[in-house]
Amino acid sequence: MARSIFITATDTDAGKTWVSASLIRSILEADIHAKALKPIACGLDSEGKNEDIAALLNVQHLQNLEDINLYRFQQPAAPSLAAAAENRSIDPSQLITWCREKAEKTDICLIEGIGGLMVPLTDNYLVCDWIKDLPEAEIWLIVGCRLGSINHTLLTLDKLKNMGRSPAHIILNATNPTDNHRLEPTQDAITPFLTEDCQIQTLNHGAEIDVAAKICL
Numbered sequence: 692m693a694r695s696i697f698i699t700a701t702d703t704d705a706g707k708t709w710v711s712a713s714l715i716r717s718i719l720e721a722d723i724h725a726k727a728l729k730p731i732a733c734g735l736d737s738e739g740k741n742e743d744i745a746a747l748l749n750v751q752h753l754q755n756l757e758d759i760n761l762y763r764f765q766q767p768a769a770p771s772l773a774a775a776a777e778n779r780s781i782d783p784s785q786l787i788t789w790c791r792e793k794a795e796k797t798d799i800c801l802i803e804g805i806g807g808l809m810v811p812l813t814d815n816y817l818v819c820d821w822i823k824d825l826p827e828a829e830i831w832l833i834v835g836c837r838l839g840s841i842n843h844t845l846l847t848l849d850k851l852k853n854m855g856r857s858p859a860h861i862i863l864n865a866t867n868p869t870d871n872h873r874l875e876p877t878q879d880a881i882t883p884f885l886t887e888d889c890q891i892q893t894l895n896h897g898a899e900i901d902v903a904a905k906i907c908l
Contacts, residue, residue, distance in 0.1 A: 700835065701846075730761045730790060743803070774813075787825065
């Protein structure tokens with residue numbers, strides 16, 4: 692059975708795509724059949740491209756957007772708003788089915804979410820509902836370590852706990868060069884609230900997960 696990993700975050704711009712790209716690169720270099728998906732993307736440039744999709748396509752040496760993406764919208768906004776601006780909508784059932792079909796065709800499937808847990812995909816369907824509907828997927832939580840990150844992390848952990856879920860891995864990512872010093876204090880602050888089986892690691896700004904394949908096995 693394929694292994695699914697849902698990559699979510701405490702907030703937007705926490706480094707989900709950076710971690711996903713680093714992770715899939717290491718897994719593929721270990722000669723493991725894997726794919727990284729970006730099912731929903733908001734924000735297109737003048738050529739109709741999304742930088743997150745482009746990054747994941749590039750690292751996997753793929754050309755076809757449909758290989759990793761189902762919904763993409765022009766406006767850089769919450770998916771429910773971006774979709775409404777185009778008179779479109781996200782179908783949660785289609786989203787879940789698509790994710791599972793993609794996962795079945797590989798050994799490890801990374802599913803990169805969008806924003807944090809409470810980002811609305813429709814008027815009544817949030818990222819946390821997406822996660823609920825994929826109970827087979829383990830959760831990796833990316834924390835953008837900046838001012839406020841401890842609060843955002845604990846709120847996210849509390850929401851996951853109320854859902855009956857907990858992250859398998861937490862990656863503390865310094866989103867700016869000046870935030871490297873926040874990594875250790877953030878780790879110390881959140882560790883008492885983690886389950887024993889939750890692994891945690893830190894990434895200085897610009898660092899990649901060079902042991903990602905070992906972590907996944």
